[in-house]
Amino acid sequence: MPSLTFYGGANEIGGNKILLEDGDTRLFFDFGTSFARRYRYFEEYLKPRPITGLLDPLEMGLLPPLRGIYRPDMEPTSDLWPRFSSSPLYRELSIDGVLLSHAHLDHSGYISFLRDDIPIYATAMTATIAKAIQDSGKGDFEKEVCYAIPKEETDGILQAAHWQKVSARQRPFHVLDLPPPTSQALAFWEATPGARGLQVCPWEEVCRIGSLHLKHFPVDHSIFGAAAFAVETSSGWVIYTGDLRRHGWKGHLVEEFATAASHLKPVALICEGTNIAGSRAASEEEVYTGALKAVAGAKALVIADFGPRNVERLLTFRQVAEQTNRRLVISARDAYLLRAMRYVSQEVPDPASDEVIAIYENA
Ligand SMILES: [Zn+2]
Numbered sequence: 008m009p010s011l012t013f014y015g016g017a018n019e020i021g022g023n024k025i026l027l028e029d030g031d032t033r034l035f036f037d038f039g040t041s042f043a044r045r046y047r048y049f050e051e052y053l054k055p056r057p058i059t060g061l062l063d064p065l066e067m068g069l070l071p072p073l074r075g076i077y078r079p080d081m082e083p084t085s086d087l088w089p090r091f092s093s094s095p096l097y098r099e100l101s102i103d104g105v106l107l108s109h110a111h112l113d114h115s116g117y118i119s120f121l122r123d124d125i126p127i128y129a130t131a132m133t134a135t136i137a138k139a140i141q142d143s144g145k146g147d148f149e150k151e152v153c154y155a156i157p158k159e160e161t162d163g164i165l166q167a168a169h170w171q172k173v174s175a176r177q178r179p180f181h182v183l184d185l186p187p188p189t190s191q192a193l194a195f196w197e198a199t200p201g202a203r204g205l206q207v208c209p210w211e212e213v214c215r216i217g218s219l220h221l222k223h224f225p226v227d228h229s230i231f232g233a234a235a236f237a238v239e240t241s242s243g244w245v246i247y248t249g250d251l252r253r254h255g256w257k258g259h260l261v262e263e264f265a266t267a268a269s270h271l272k273p274v275a276l277i278c279e280g281t282n283i284a285g286s287r288a289a290s291e292e293e294v295y296t297g298a299l300k301a302v303a304g305a306k307a308l309v310i311a312d313f314g315p316r317n318v319e320r321l322l323t324f325r326q327v328a329e330q331t332n333r334r335l336v337i338s339a340r341d342a343y344l345l346r347a348m349r350y351v352s353q354e355v356p357d358p359a360s361d362e363v364i365a366i367y368e369n370a
Pocket of ligand 1: 109114228250
């Protein structure tokens with residue numbers, strides 16, 4: 008009899024960590040950072056302490072006390088687990104993988120703490136975006152989604168191992184929409200992100216997880232590469248939508264997913280519902296029309312503010328800039344992200360050659 012346990016994602020926005028167990032197979036739907044719980048204790052510069060590894064996230068309830076799934080190099084002391092063994096959530100566990108629906112950190116972030124040999128199942132675009140985010144980040148220990156920087160303990164204090172001596176360890180990503188990745192996409196995946204070496208783990212193609220059959224469906228969301236999943240358990244199909252919406256340019260994908268999912272006659276549907284009872288969101292087309300009118304009437308500099316990974320919105324403003332004979336100036340981090348994404352999808356412009364896009368340089 009399959010079972011589902013919600014360690015995060017119920018009655019909160021994101022933070023999804025949903026365990027599906029069936030026979031010998033155990034997997035998580037997403038393993039995200041719970042920002043609401045995190046903000047109870049931390050904000051801005053006040054962060055979990057990297058020198059204590061798993062201790063702060065476990066103590067503050069940001070990670071469930073599941074012994075066996077986390078990185079041994081993140082255990083600050085040998086007496087870490089006895090602290091949590093009387094917790095009602097404590098158990099020993101091994102898992103076959105994480106189905107990662109998309110690269111927003113509230114769905115992906117706490118993969119950082121998982122053992123680096125646990126497979127991650129995602130689309131090529133999600134894997135690429137996650138790597139671009141980590142590559143261009145500041146080496147935060149809560150954001151080691153694609154590759155783990157090994158930690159070493161001295162007198163109970165954890166620190167990153169010396170960069171000249173120890174390579175980063177890439178997580179095994181099983182890419183759902185292979186083939187065919189471009190050679191550039193593969194080269195980007197295997198590229199060393201910095202001075203530290205990278206122990207590369209190439210992409211693998213997959214259609215099963217453990218003993219269970221797996222399907223994925225592209226869906227519309229405010230980040231490229233988002234997918235819903237269907238897993239065939241011993242009692243029937245279990246569907247997990249991840250985050251989705253219908254008001255983007257690719258809203259039709261959600262209709263197609265819903266039709267395909269209904270044909271599977273699922274026994275369970277796990278659906279995100281952040282705005283399920285809210286008012287209708289503006290469509291991306293309405294955003295474009297409104298922004299075009301506003302920008303066309305503006306005489307000086309226009310500043311557009313939107314989510315940092317919302318490339319669809321960035322492309323909307325690129326179109327507005329083109330229509331109004333302006334240039335869209337983006338940050339170097341955005342340029343890095345766009346270039347990586349272009350290796351997977353030609354829909355995304357190459358920031359180096361696109362005539363409408365310019366890259367802001369801080370002089
Ligand atoms: Zn999301």
